Amino acid sequence: xxxxxxxxxxxxxxxxxxxxxxxxxxxxxxxxxxxxxxxxxxxxxxxxxxxxxxxxxxxxxxxxxxxxxxxxxxxxxxxxxxxxxxxxxxxxxxxxxxxxxxxxxxxxxxxxxxxxxxxxxxxxxxxxxxxxxxxxxxxxxxxxxxxxxxxxxxxxxxxxxxxxxxxxxxxxxxxxxxxxxxxxxxxxxxxxxxxxxxxxxxxxxxxxxxxxxxxxxxxxxxxxxxxxxxxxxxxxxxxxxxxxxxxxxxxxxxxxxxxxxxxxxxxxxxxxxxxxxxxxxxxxxxxxxxxxxxxxxxxxxxxxxx
Amino acid sequence: xxxxxxxxxxxxxxxxxxxxxxxxxxxxxxxxxxxxxxxxxxxxxxxxxxxxxxxxxxxxxxxxxxxxxxxxxxxxxxxxxxxxxxxxxxxxxxxxxxxxxxxxxxxxxxxxxxxxxxxxxxxxxxxxxxxxxxxxxxxxxxxxxxxxxxxxxxxxxxxxxxxxxxxxxxxxxxxxxxxxxxxxxxxxxxxxxxxxxxxxxxxxxxxxxxxxxxxxxxxxxxxxxxxxxxxxxxxxxxxxxxxxxxxxxxxxxxxxxxxxxxxxxxxxxxxxxxxxxxxxxxxxxxxxxxxxxxxxxxxxxxxxxxxxxxxxxxxxxxxxxxxxxxxxxxxxxxxxxxxxxxxxxxxxxxxxxxxxxxxxxxxxxxxxxxxxxxxxxxxxxxxxxxxxxxxxxxxxxxxxxxxxxxxxxxxxxxxxxxxxxxxxxxxxxxxxxxxxxxxxxxxxxxxxxxxxxxxxxxxxxxxxxxxxxxxxxxxxxxxxxxxxxxxxxxxxxxxxxxxxxxxxxxxxxxxxxxxxxxxxxxxxx
Numbered sequence: 062x063x064x065x066x067x068x069x070x071x072x073x074x075x076x077x078x079x080x081x082x083x084x085x086x087x088x089x090x091x092x093x094x095x096x097x098x099x100x101x102x103x104x105x106x107x108x109x110x111x112x113x114x115x116x117x118x119x120x121x122x123x124x125x126x127x128x129x130x131x132x133x134x135x136x137x138x139x140x141x142x143x144x145x146x147x148x149x150x151x152x153x154x155x156x157x158x159x160x161x162x163x164x165x166x167x168x169x170x171x172x173x174x175x176x177x178x179x180x181x182x183x184x185x186x187x188x189x190x191x192x193x194x195x196x197x198x199x200x201x202x203x204x205x206x207x208x209x210x211x212x213x214x215x216x217x218x219x220x221x222x223x224x225x226x227x228x229x230x231x232x233x234x235x236x237x238x239x240x241x242x243x244x245x246x247x248x249x250x251x252x253x254x255x256x257x258x259x260x261x262x263x264x265x266x267x268x269x270x271x272x273x274x275x276x277x278x279x280x281x282x283x284x285x286x287x288x289x290x291x292x293x294x295x296x297x298x299x300x301x302x303x304x305x306x307x308x309x310x311x312x313x314x315x316x317x318x319x320x321x322x323x324x325x326x327x328x329x330x331x332x333x334x335x336x337x338x339x340x341x342x343x344x345x346x347x348x349x350x351x352x353x354x355x356x357x358x359x360x361x362x363x364x365x366x367x
Numbered sequence: 368x369x370x371x372x373x374x375x376x377x378x379x380x381x382x383x384x385x386x387x388x389x390x391x392x393x394x395x396x397x398x399x400x401x402x403x404x405x406x407x408x409x410x411x412x413x414x415x416x417x418x419x420x421x422x423x424x425x426x427x428x429x430x431x432x433x434x435x436x437x438x439x440x441x442x443x444x445x446x447x448x449x450x451x452x453x454x455x456x457x458x459x460x461x462x463x464x465x466x467x468x469x470x471x472x473x474x475x476x477x478x479x480x481x482x483x484x485x486x487x488x489x490x491x492x493x494x495x496x497x498x499x500x501x502x503x504x505x506x507x508x509x510x511x512x513x514x515x516x517x518x519x520x521x522x523x524x525x526x527x528x529x530x531x532x533x534x535x536x537x538x539x540x541x542x543x544x545x546x547x548x549x550x551x552x553x554x555x556x557x558x559x560x561x562x563x564x565x566x567x568x569x570x571x572x573x574x575x576x577x578x579x580x581x582x583x584x585x586x587x588x589x590x591x592x593x594x595x596x597x598x599x600x601x602x603x604x605x606x607x608x609x610x611x612x613x614x615x616x617x618x619x620x621x622x623x624x625x626x627x628x629x630x631x632x633x634x635x636x637x638x639x640x641x642x643x644x645x646x647x648x649x650x651x652x653x654x655x656x657x658x659x660x661x662x663x664x665x666x667x668x669x670x671x672x673x674x675x676x677x678x679x680x681x682x683x684x685x686x687x688x689x690x691x692x693x694x695x696x697x698x699x700x701x702x703x704x705x706x707x708x709x710x711x712x713x714x715x716x717x718x719x720x721x722x723x724x725x726x727x728x729x730x731x732x733x734x735x736x737x738x739x740x741x742x743x744x745x746x747x748x749x750x751x752x753x754x755x756x757x758x759x760x761x762x763x764x765x766x767x768x769x770x771x772x773x774x775x776x777x778x779x780x781x782x783x784x785x786x787x788x789x790x791x792x793x794x795x796x797x798x799x800x801x802x803x804x805x806x807x808x809x810x811x812x813x814x815x816x817x818x819x820x821x822x823x824x825x826x827x828x829x830x831x832x833x834x835x836x837x838x839x840x841x842x843x844x845x846x847x848x849x850x851x852x853x854x855x856x857x858x859x860x861x862x863x864x865x866x867x868x869x870x871x872x873x874x875x876x877x878x879x880x881x882x883x884x885x886x887x888x889x890x891x892x
Contacts, residue, residue, distance in 0.1 A: 074473055074882065077383060077391040081478050085485030092531050093493050096523035099593050121478075137549060141475040144545045152537050152579045159583025159613055163598060171606035181676060188601070203602035213595070213603035295596055299604030302596035306587070 075128075080121045087113035126334070126342070139341060146345045150352050153314070157356055160310065164303045164363060168196055172299065175202050197221070197300035204298075216301060217292035220283075220365060232283045233365040236276055237357065240315075243272035244354040247322070247347045257337040259329065266326050266343075269350070273319030280312045307364055311356055318353045321346040382881055393477035394881060395462045396778075401484050402459030403771075407847070409451030409491070410764075414840050416444040421802075421836040424829050427821055437819035438506035443494075445509030449625065450532050451491055453759065456767045457628040458483075458539050461567045463778065465543065467872040467879060468561045470552025470888040475545040483538040490531035497521045508817060510618070511585075513599035513610040517592040526585045533578040540571035540578075547571075552871070554890040558649060561870050565652050566631030569659045573620045573627070576663075581617040584610065608673050615666035623662045626758060627655055629726075629766030630697060633719045635870070636773050637701050640716035641708025642867035647700040654693035654700075661690050671742045680739045687737040691730070698727055713865075714788035718769035721761055721796050729757030732807065747817075750810025756803045760839075761796075768795070771850065776864045780878035781857030787849045794842035801835025 091114050094107030128134060173179070176194025177186035185192065189202040197219045204211040222231050250265035284305075287293040295305050325343045328334035335343055382388050382397065392398060419440050423431045432440070462480065466473055474480045497504045502520030505511070516522055547568050551560070560568075588610070590596040597603025599610045630651070638645040645651065667675060667683040701723050710716070732754040736742050745751060768791075776782050805828035810816075814825045821829065860877040871888055872879070 075393050075477055077387070077393055078478050078481070079391050081482035082390050082485045084482055085489050088486060088531060088534070089489035089492065092489065092527035093496070093524070096493065096527045099523040099589070100521065138475075140549050141545045144548060145476060145479075145541050148541045148544055148575055149537075152541075152575050154579075155576050156579035156583055159580040159616075160587075162616070163583075163587065163609055163613060166609050166612060167598075167605060171601075171609060172604055174606075175601060175604060179676075181674065198604045201597070201603050211602075213597055213600070295590070295594055299597045302590070302598055302603070302605065306590065306596065306598075 084117045087117050142341055160307050167299050172198055198298055201298035213298050216297040232279055236279050237361050239272050239276045240354050240357045243269045244351055247350050251347055254340055255337050263330055270323050270326055276315055307360055311360055314353050318350050393481055395466050395474045398480050398484050399459045399462030402455045406452050406456035409447050413444050413447035413452055416440045418840050421833040423819055425833040427823055427826050429820055434819040435506055439504040441817055442505045442508055453625045453763050460770050461543055465546055465564055467883050468564050468870055470871050470884050471550035472882050472884050474542050475550055476542050479538050480542050483535045486531050486535035490528045493524055494528035497524050513607050522592050526589045529585045530582055533582045536574050536578045540574040543567055543571040552887040552890050562634040562651055563631035566627045566655055569655050570624050570627045573624050573659055577617045577620040584613040611670045615669045619666040620662040625763045629763050632766045632770045633722050636715045636719040636769055637704050639865050639867040641705050641710050643704055643708045646703035650696055651700055654696040657693040668737055671739050672746045684739045691734055694730055714792055715769045715773035717792045718765045722765045725761035726758055747815055748810040749806040749814045749816055752816050753803050753806035753810055761799050775853050776860035777877050777879055779854050780860055781853045782860050783849050783853040791845045798835050798839030798842055802832050802839055805832045
């Protein structure tokens with residue numbers, strides 16, 4: 062028989078720590094600095110603040126890894142991390158939900174009403190009689206009456222596929238292939254890790270990280286194309302707005318997820334972290350990666366195809 | 368799953384001395400205390416702004432400030448009271464109480480807990496720093512409707528302050544959910560959880576779901592204001608009404624975030640001082656879950672007059688009215704708990720009963736506002752102001768005060784001064800009603816909100832309202848005095864404190880030890 066206390070798992074209460082408040086102060090400088098930069102008051106504070114955020118965060122994570130190495134983590138604490146990561150990803154889902162919601166509202170209601178559809182279209186009909194509701198709107202309502210004097214002008218060309226012949230050169234398709242493949246490779250890495258095959262794990266994880274950065278490069282190429290040749294910018298009306306905000310935030314998350322995965326790769330190759338049972342850091346990164354992938358599938362459907 | 372403390376030398380030492388204890392702490396009680404004091408500081412700041420508002424409205428005409436300053440006070444009063452006073456107070460209570468009520472040694476993620484507190488001062492320093500900038504504080508109302516806000520100076524500071532508050536709330540709620548799901552004492556099933564814990568679990572889900580949407584809303588605002596996007600600009604194909612949809616999709620669940628923990632608190636207190644178990648424990652849980660779920664499909668009742676299709680107006684009207692059913696269940700359960708109880712009227716009970724009565728008044732005026740055709744008349748009048756102040760001041764704020772009086776002996780080990788507490792209650796009760804009840808009348812008579820001046824026929828009731836506000840404002844200093852007195856002195860409290868109280872927190876000493884449960888308590892299944 063076990064003694065009474067053995068029935069209970071040990072609980073790790075971390076000692077007092079200076080990291081959280083230093084982190085909060087760094088966030089203060091990053092936030093205040095960002096506002097300064099945007100309102101044209103210089104970006105030094107933003108850069109220093111961001112640097113402090115990154116350094117504090119890395120230090121915090123390294124402390125957590127050390128504790129885990131020292132065996133202070135209990136299954137209970139691990140559970141807390143699992144739940145915590147899960148709900149963090151859910152909050153990210155809700156962030157994208159706001160932007161997808163905005164896209165649907167604009168496509169379903171705002172643009173048709175501006176074009177004069179239905180009862181609510183009366184004002185649109187009076188204000189912008191020439192405006193025609195199409196998606197994407199290549200001519201903004203303002204442009205429909207002001208012509209070239211308009212501040213917000215529509216794009217010359219949209220990102221949609223123009224004719225099946227262009228499909229080979231259509232970047233969004235390649236982006237989709239790259240991301241879907243990477244979701245597979247990260248899963249192969251996970252299987253390899255569970256089978257305790259570190260070499261194969263490093264290989265598949267390395268491939269995943271490469272694919273992540275290929276995606277970011279392709280996305281950058283697409284943005285360059287949009288700005289340089291298609292006249293599609295943040296300022297080209299509501300199409301440019303939704304296109305760049307949705308793909309931009311997604312791209313940012315790919316970058317974060319890629320760095321997250323790269324960190325796990327360094328941990329595995331450089332420090333021999335992770336065992337077949339304990340590899341929460343990698344698991345969290347891979348969940349995040351699958352989430353980024355799902356968001357892309359929605360983007361591909363609603364921003365590029367439908 | 369359960370736990371014992373690993374780190375034994377930690378326990379013997381107890382808290383560290385000096386200021387570093389508060390800066391570096393990972394203890395749920397310390398962090399709860401920080402949250403509560405921060406909240407009180409913000410309550411006084413936002414309160415001082417309310418005093419400025421009521422002083423200006425004491426008589427018609429412009430006496431004390433120009434309309435821009437008035438708008439800034441209205442805006443900052445709202446932002447500070449919601450994000451600085453009410454929400455942090457509930458998080459503070461959650462920190463103090465959830466581990467004690469579920470038999471856990473601490474919150475699940477103690478360092479993140481400290482971070483989510485310290486982000487709040489960061490956010491509010493950014494927000495308040497705009498007072499010293501050219502262009503001044505935000506003056507577009509706490510709802511920051513576009514395009515008024517997108518054309519406003521300094522909005523970037525407001526946006527990043529809101530982002531940081533959001534990060535803090537999300538981390539706080541993740542911590543609450545993880546603690547409740549993962550650290551309950553062995554044998555405590557979900558349905559056996561105390562109602563305050565339940566109310567916070569539901570609140571935390573709401574927070575995680577809607578704070579990111581708020582972040583999305585302010586991000587769109589920032590992009591429209593500084594980077595030339597057209598989310599809310601019809602000239603580019605967007606729609607200003609879109610802003611209101613995104614905002615209120617956050618805003619309505621936010622309202623329930625500020626009231627659900629109050630439901631939990633009230634349930635505990637009414638049961639204790641009626642010396643009866645709560646009537647309908649599980650129906651209370653189901654009612655709160657229903658309210659939370661419904662809160663996602665009622666947002667557009669805040670914008671009936673904005674010009675929505677008729678079908679939407681009708682849908683949001685009916686959906687809103689359905690909320691009266693679970694809310695009614697809760698109110699009747701409280702009344703049924705009181706029924707035939709052996710009741711005593713200590714200060715927490717007085718606040719809790721006032722909560723039930725006055726919150727119900729606020730709920731009923733809410734029902735009036737939910738009726739679309741009637742709302743066309745009431746919209747943006749003082750009737751709305753009266754409605755939401757009735758649910759927030761004698762609702763949320765009274766429940767926070769009730770909670771402080773109820774658990775203060777457990778926190779400090781000293782009883783508060785009962786006579787002074789009762790005096791504080793009666794002054795607050797009279798003050799609140801004198802302030803906000805007349806606002807129903809001027810609202811129904813057509814006085815619009817958010818103006819520094821008003822027509823002469825509203826003068827008498829506005830003067831009455833201002834006098835009530837000063838009374839309410841001043842009596843909160845009494846609250847400060849009572850709390851400080853109880854922290855340092857007072858009759859020693861027993862572990863049980865209130866003879867009708869039930870729950871794990873009453874099984875430990877008063878004041879509660881620095882780490883409450885070193886071994887998990889037994890819970891009878």
